[in-house]
Amino acid sequence: MEEIRRAAGAYYKHLPENKKEQARKTFNAMDKNGDGKISVREYVDYLNENKATDFTHQSIFSALDKDSNGSLDFDEATVLYYIMQSGRAIICQSCKTFLAGAYFSCSECFFNDSVSTYEICCECYGDKKFTHHDGAIFCDNYTLLCQSRSATQAAPTKKQTMVLNVVKKGLQVAGITSSDVGGITGIGDGESRSNCSIM
Structure with missing residues (x-):
């Protein structure tokens, strides 16, 4: 989870001010009682209200709660913001835990038009569970x-x-690109292969 925390910190630092304000507004909207922290109930209620039920899994909240005090402060909530924007809310299909690090996916499901890519944690894969x-x-x-x-x-x-155009549209829909998504370019149209940006 520490790698995701570091990525979230870097992501947040590079957000434009309006996106940082949006992250703060989202935090305040989740913090219904205004005590500066988000309880499990506030977390689940907000996500259910906003039809973001993929993120309500208890293992995601537990992973976000770095100091294990049963609530999320703003810094912990910015990790949630990053996970939501990047689509990293992946749950093991076997043990139902949040996949914060390396994991395995069925390559056939991944490369086909399957609804699920069937991800599992390293332990479930290694132990054939x-x-x-x-x-x-x-x-x-x-x-x-x-x-x-x-x-x-x-x-x-x-x-x-x-x-590449499909990937570019997916990034735009996910809301993790800047207004200039032109960093991902078409190959063979005279543009650079290495100019890629998600911010």
């Missing part, structure tokens, strides 16, 4: 990222541009 379809091949999240990049680069130029 999961049930999934026959012949499933699991890869860790870093390997899947590398395979995704390799598959994109191996595709014909027209398909590369299409894939």
Whole structure:
């Protein structure tokens, strides 16, 4: 979880002021009684009201509560803000814990148009404590990222541009890009391959 905390801290520092204000407003909206901290009840109620039920899992709240005092202060809540904006609220399909670090995904589900990519924690994968379809091949999240990049680069130029445009739109929808999402460029259209930005 410490890596996610560090990423969240860096993400927050680079947010434009209006996004920082939005994070503060979100915190204040969650903190119904105005005591400067978010209780489990306030957390769950706010997320249910805003139809963000993917984040209500107790293991996410517990992971966010760095000092284990049963509530979230603003710094702990900025980690939630980052997780929500980046889509990192991933729960192990076997033991139902929040996946804060490395995890495994079924590569077939990941690369197909499946609704679920079926992620499991390292312990459940290593101890074979999961049930999934026959012949499933699991890869860790870093390997899947590398395979995704390799598959994109191996595709014909027209398909590369299409894939990159889909990724760009996904980042915009997730709200984690700046107004200038032009950092992700089409390959083969005379633009740079390495100019990528999520902020």
